[in-house]
Amino acid sequence: MVWPSDIPRSVRYRFELLETALDLASRGFCKVCCPKFLIEIENTRLSSSYQLKEETPQEGVKLAALKVYLVKRKSDR
Numbered sequence: 001m002v003w004p005s006d007i008p009r010s011v012r013y014r015f016e017l018l019e020t021a022l023d024l025a026s027r028g029f030c031k032v033c034c035p036k037f038l039i040e041i042e043n044t045r046l047s048s049s050y051q052l053k054e055e056t057p058q059e060g061v062k063l064a065a066l067k068v069y070l071v072k073r074k075s076d077r
Helices: 019-027 038-047
Strands: none
Touching: 019 038
């Protein structure tokens, strides 16, 4: 996906760890683009005042379809 040139973009933070990005997003410092299942998992551990919510992208911005791979232990179902 290429960001449209006519819509301003402000990149204030860059993260290496998803945990850090989710933590700052839950505190209201930034926004992150994540699969819904990750947000649901994250929200189960957060109090209601810190829970993440879905926001509709700006008009003209199309989010690319992403492949997500989940790695788990064989003993987990």
